[in-house]
Amino acid sequence: MKRTHRILLGAIVIAVLVGVVSTSMGTTTAKVSPGDLQSGEYDGEYVILEGLATDVRIGNTVTLTVVGNSSETRTVDDNATEASVPAVVTDDSIPATLESGRIVVLEGTYDDGRFEASSVMVKSHEQ
Structure with missing residues (x-):
């Protein structure tokens, strides 16, 4: 093979x-x-989960339930039954504003009906 062909x-x-x-x-x-x-x-x-935090429990582990409709349901019928997902937060830095009734954004993995969050963010009331 010629040098030019190799190059x-x-x-x-x-x-x-x-x-x-x-x-x-x-x-x-x-x-x-x-x-x-x-x-x-x-x-x-690995996904980003957004919804309303309910039943927040902060102890040795942080658990909460995230509530919200699917994007498809929300556009069709705002009064549809809301889905909920139990979540466990494995991140050590929990925002001080984490409480029931706040919109949360969690990053993590969903498996066997439970969401394991490696990161949690609480949206401000203005957003």
Whole structure:
């Protein structure tokens, strides 16, 4: 094989690898509601869960229930029965504003009917 062919082949391989890496870096984490999780579509996946915090218990572990409709249900019927998901927070830095009645954004994994949050954020009342 000629030297120019090797260089050209090497350049093509590098270009393909760069394309694959840049494409995989652009993957995003799905933002879901409790109703979306209950569909089973996101079992075992790392997602962002947003909803209303209820039944917040802060002790050795932090547990809460997140309530909210699926995005599809919300657009069709605002009076639909709300879905709820029990959550456990594994993050040591719990916001002081975490309480029932607040909108929360949790990042973590949903599996076997329970959401394990590695991060928690409480939205301000203005949002």
